[in-house]
Amino acid sequence: MQLFHDVLYAVAQVRRSAIALLRFQLVYKTLLLVVLTPLAASLGGIGLSLISPADLANFKLVNFLLSPLGFVSIFVLLAAALTSYHLEHAGMLFLLATDKGKSRGKNWQHSIQQIVRHSYPLLKVSVLQAASTMTLIAPLLLIGLGLYHWLLTEYDINYYLSELPGEFVLAVGLLGLASIAALIALGVWLINWQLALPLMLFEGMAVKPAMKESRNRLHGNRHQLFIYLLLWQGLRLGFAIPLLALTTWAVDILVPLLPTDFDAALPWLVGALLLVTLAVIFISGIDSLLLAMVTMRVYQIATPGRLKLGQDTPRHLPWWFKAGFLGVLFLLVADNYYLASHYFPKQEVTLTAHRAGGFSQVENTLAGLESAIESGAELAEIDVQLTADGRVVVIHDRDLMRLAGEPMVVSQSPLAQLASVPLFSKNGQPQPYLASLDEFLGAAKDRIRLNIELKHFGPLSPKLVPAVLAAIESARMADQVVISSLSQNALRQVRAQNQSIPLGLIVTASLGSQNLEGFDFVAVNQGQLDSASVVAYKQQGLEVHVWTVNTQVNAKRAMLLGADSLISDELGAIREAIDAYNQLSEAEIILRRVHQLLR
Structure with a gap:
């Protein structure tokens, strides 16, 4: 009572x-x-x-x-x-x-x-x-x-x-x-x-x-x-x-x-x-x-x-x-x-295929890249590392355990050996294999832009950045790529050697304001995305790319907060959400941003 x-x-x-x-x-x-x-x-x-x-x-x-x-x-x-x-x-x-x-x-x-x-x-x-x-x-x-x-x-x-x-x-x-x-x-x-x-x-x-x-x-x-x-x-x-x-x-x-x-x-x-x-x-x-x-x-x-x-x-x-x-x-x-x-009036949002092709194919493979092109993605994000013989291979992990069940470490193996290991296939599709950055550049040229993420485990190799830039220059694709990394040092090495390629810092977690001078965009985990940080990035003239956005609800939230590109595995669903957003008027977008604050 x-x-x-x-x-x-x-x-x-x-x-x-x-x-x-x-x-x-x-x-x-x-x-x-x-x-x-x-x-x-x-x-x-x-x-x-x-x-x-x-x-x-x-x-x-x-x-x-x-x-x-x-x-x-x-x-x-x-x-x-x-x-x-x-x-x-x-x-x-x-x-x-x-x-x-x-x-x-x-x-x-x-x-x-x-x-x-x-x-x-x-x-x-x-x-x-x-x-x-x-x-x-x-x-x-x-x-x-x-x-x-x-x-x-x-x-x-x-x-x-x-x-x-x-x-x-x-x-x-x-x-x-x-x-x-x-x-x-x-x-x-x-x-x-x-x-x-x-x-x-x-x-x-x-x-x-x-x-x-x-x-x-x-x-x-x-x-x-x-x-x-x-x-x-x-x-x-x-x-x-x-x-x-x-x-x-x-x-x-x-x-x-x-x-x-x-x-x-x-x-x-x-x-x-x-x-x-x-x-x-x-x-x-x-x-x-x-x-x-x-x-x-x-x-x-x-x-x-x-x-x-x-x-x-x-x-x-x-x-x-x-x-x-x-x-x-x-x-x-x-x-x-x-x-x-x-409040950064209407931006045109683009779609970036995560790890080349999202969930449609095995990640970071040429088959995935083709899937990204077919889906209408404007960019394909790929991960690159340096092999033991100084070549650049496209792979995310430091070893092949997850993709092939092999404990082969990328930095300790030559490219030919890595590329000969069959990866686990997906949905009965043909057996996939790893490919070099040169092969990816050749397949993407004049068809889709590449977001090349520099990966390194342990100290940054002084050979990684020169090898990546040499491959881009050889393919004559400096105007069709952007380069991103978790490492500011790696990105500043790129800027010291090339002034034209757009650079992006990947932000998984941070404390305090970062020195983002010289960068062109940030790639932000969707869990960290908020209006205050987006405003701060926009005030510095940076584009905001958001990863990994796999639902239309999260896509709408990210776009209303000001995201310029959505990095996704679910290319079809996110493509649909982006197209709908790009058709809204400026006034509708701002009011929907107000609405978003209540969700």
């Missing part, structure tokens, strides 16, 4: 506090955008300046994160995220604590004042919690690294992922058990810390005593906290899903009403951007308020009679704060207008 009463109270509280909630969230999100985010970025920039940006992307990032400086970077990022969470959570707690009588309607101002006043202890508790979490992450990283070197270094990693041999299953199982243990320990800690904030805010406790006392107060009440956390998950979905659906429906209704002329549609687009912004802020605010209600409810159960709601009389914020906030709000509206008109 009490639980049912609490649900009804939560619904009534959200309704009663809606205006104050939206006001607080607007001010807090503005402070986050104007003060906290630039501050965190500046501190991060100081740390990044200590090392080369080239070391913070792709596989080098793993080595960096396992270093002492990388470990400190993880800690700083975690502490910054926790600080943002605690500031907002504290604001919601104050919003609840003063939502009574005459104070109603003004409590959002009181909440802003209080989180500013308590910013230092909130930062301190964030640092302590981040340090505690790092004590769990450190052994987990060491266990993963040890298992990799113990069990998974004999063959190429793609062999382990595709064939799932016993040693791979063992390594994943052991790491999974260690991860589960770490997650359970972290979950216990998070529950024990749940009352630390109200103890600090309402009883004036110092940080460390509050964290210890939180565990003591929760003794015998942890099951209730767990039930309320489940209730929070249900209520947040119950509020968020209808509101998101309503906003999405409103945007959908607006699409057919748009004028066909972009300039005439621009005011509507700005209005849609503002609608989405307010909707997202309000929905995230409801989520934060519901979690604060859980904390407050459990605190009242564990500490009966300690907190007198409405004990603080809110004061108005100073005039200069309000004036500054209105100024920032005006700039945000102007920024929305600018984004709507300059």
Whole structure:
């Protein structure tokens, strides 16, 4: 019965506090955008300046994160995220604590004042919690690294992922058990810390005593906290899903009403951007308020009679704060207008066949290349490596285990030997074999452009780049190829020897801003693709190629975010999605981008 009463109270509280909630969230999100985010970025920039940006992307990032400086970077990022969470959570707690009588309607101002006043202890508790979490992450990283070197270094990693041999299953199982243990320990800690904030805010406790006392107060009440956390998950979905659906429906209704002329549609687009912004802020605010209600409810159960709601009389914020906030709000509206008109207007999207031909044929084979040409792909991406006799062969893995069941290492074998090994056939098709870059260039000339990815395992061979460029020059195809790689050093070697071939950096993971001067495009994992990174790439004049996009849903998302080329295995389906996108008007695309934010 009490639980049912609490649900009804939560619904009534959200309704009663809606205006104050939206006001607080607007001010807090503005402070986050104007003060906290630039501050965190500046501190991060100081740390990044200590090392080369080239070391913070792709596989080098793993080595960096396992270093002492990388470990400190993880800690700083975690502490910054926790600080943002605690500031907002504290604001919601104050919003609840003063939502009574005459104070109603003004409590959002009181909440802003209080989180500013308590910013230092909130930062301190964030640092302590981040340090505690790092004590769990450190052994987990060491266990993963040890298992990799113990069990998974004999063959190429793609062999382990595709064939799932016993040693791979063992390594994943052991790491999974260690991860589960770490997650359970972290979950216990998070529950024990749940009352630390109200103890600090309402009883004036110092940080460390509050964290210890939180565990003591929760003794015998942890099951209730767990039930309320489940209730929070249900209520947040119950509020968020209808509101998101309503906003999405409103945007959908607006699409057919748009004028066909972009300039005439621009005011509507700005209005849609503002609608989405307010909707997202309000929905995230409801989520934060519901979690604060859980904390407050459990605190009242564990500490009966300690907190007198409405004990603080809110004061108005100073005039200069309000004036500054209105100024920032005006700039945000102007920024929305600018984004709507300059958010990289309609781009013509191309299709790139992944590993020559996608799933239709065996990867990186001449048969796959022919399939890519037949599908209408504008580019075919291929992987090249250097053989033992200095020739360039087209293959992705460092050995032939996955493709042929042979432990033959590419860099230790001559081209003739590699090309004589029959690969596993696909769907009863003729037996495929590896081919040289020269053969691929001859088959592609004047028919399809090639995206040549430079692969190397271990130190970059000084002979790889000259050999690839010599093959391109011999085929007279410098205007029909682009070159990409995970290695900035390899690409800069290409640029030093050839000024005309477009170059692209493949980004699998990164920390901080990369030095992309001299490159023409980036190839981004679709899981990393977001609007902020695409805007940053576009501002540097770079095309964005996205891999590996194999569903129409992901294709639409990538194109709406601004992708210029989709690298795919499913050429037919993605070709269809690209053709449909290329027929949309500029206004439709921008509004659909707004719609995409709600998905």
